[in-house]
Amino acid sequence: MSGNFEGGCFCGEVRYKITGEAVLQLMCFCRDCLSITGTDGYAGLMVKSEDFHLVQGKPKTHDKTSKQGRTVTRHFCGTCGSNLWGVTSFELTSVPAGSLDDPNKFHPSKKVFTHGAPDWARIPEGLEEM
Numbered sequence: 001m002s003g004n005f006e007g008g009c010f011c012g013e014v015r016y017k018i019t020g021e022a023v024l025q026l027m028c029f030c031r032d033c034l035s036i037t038g039t040d041g042y043a044g045l046m047v048k049s050e051d052f053h054l055v056q057g058k059p060k061t062h063d064k065t066s067k068q069g070r071t072v073t074r075h076f077c078g079t080c081g082s083n084l085w086g087v088t089s090f091e092l093t094s095v096p097a098g099s100l101d102d103p104n105k106f107h108p109s110k111k112v113f114t115h116g117a118p119d120w121a122r123i124p125e126g127l128e129e130m
């Protein structure tokens, strides 16, 4: 996995770049991720927040605190509605793989919350359960 990822939203208003390596690349099938993506799960890269840089645009944000008390601040484009990155309380930023300019730079190795996935979820083979 190489660093220097770039990406942005569907309409092109919001752009970002990542200067470091991804800490983790995963697929999540939790209920929140289903709601946020509108499909069977979330594919994303976890990067250090210090390596994540907003290059262009002013995304809108939405805060959600989980039952465990962790707040995630999700960013999305106010013009086209694309789901963009989320910032967790652990100094990590989670970036959806589909927002990368080159989605083939995403190489997931882990999967989480598969027990909550719907029957029709497309869970890839070969990923380690976290």
Ligand SMILES: [Zn+2]
Pocket (backbone or CB within 6 Å): 009, 010, 011, 012, 013, 014, 077, 078, 079, 080, 081, 082
């Ligand atoms: Zn947009």
Ligand SMILES: [Zn+2]
Pocket (backbone or CB within 6 Å): 028, 029, 030, 031, 032, 033, 034, 042, 113
């Ligand atoms: Zn999730």
